[in-house]
Amino acid sequence: MTQVITKLAAYELLAQERPMVSLIDRDILALGGDFIPLRSDWISLFYDTGHKVTSDDGSQYAFRAITTRGEYLWLVFSAGKTRGYHAETTCPHSAFAEAREALTYRRAVKSRWDDVRAVARALRRGKLRFDVLIEDAMESPLCAMGTRHFLRSFGLSGIKRISGFKLAWMMLIEPQLGFVIYQAALREGVLSACSQDDMFASHLDLATPDQPAA
Structure with a gap:
């Protein structure tokens, strides 16, 4: 139905x-x-x-x-x-x-939440650019039903991809979108499955406060 x-x-x-x-x-x-x-x-x-x-x-x-x-x-x-x-x-x-399984994965991602926030911040500031796919949401620890209902609430039912820039701003409304951004960052190679030697950490300052892109 x-x-x-x-x-x-x-x-x-x-x-x-x-x-x-x-x-x-x-x-x-x-x-x-x-x-x-x-x-x-x-x-x-x-x-x-x-x-x-x-x-x-x-x-x-x-x-x-x-x-x-x-x-x-x-x-x-x-x-x-x-x-x-x-x-x-x-x-x-x-x-x-x-x-x-979802709870275990959520805990693993939460242990790297500083990295997730930093990726989202870099997307909002234009220092990183990549799209987020619906597959990223499906592979994240979020439930599929919640993802569908969230997209419907924002008039985005049926989309296959969304800009990381837009999703990073939406994360300020719904912090759980960070789990999806994390999954996309893994796929893009911005973050690795292990916290060490992240490509992202090597060239972006994780401690830099949020600022609008110049």
Whole structure:
């Protein structure tokens, strides 16, 4: 589905997803007592507090959810994290694995966030020039659903590339775009997978404050 659905329709669809429930009970569930609205990472959704799965090691749990555009997902929470990960897989255990992988990658990139900010600053100042591809977003630790909803919010649905200059300015509005810029910088060879010997660090001052291009 691509059109916005009503709250009632979302409740009915979530009730249908609840396992081991009779048709009568689903009608009762559709009244909405167990369904919670949430907006995060540009995604508006409802999740079912009564349809919860916990990982084998107990470190993650996931709620069945649906976006206001009718897209099913698992909303995965990991230990110590208040923000959920949006996994579109139908299997909750696959969702756990996807969320763990994304969280591990996010932590690795966050450890180099000074480099990410410096690349974005250089793009805004015109010291670096490269395009960012949709593939960079898909390979970043951001969820694919969040990327789609973000692009739709900015009227950019269907784009295949965007200038690094523009995305770096957009990062000031949505800092998580830094993960996409990082991925593009790896592809362009501006940053390497290891923090040492970066081409970027060799010719740009990471400590230089933001200034407009001359």
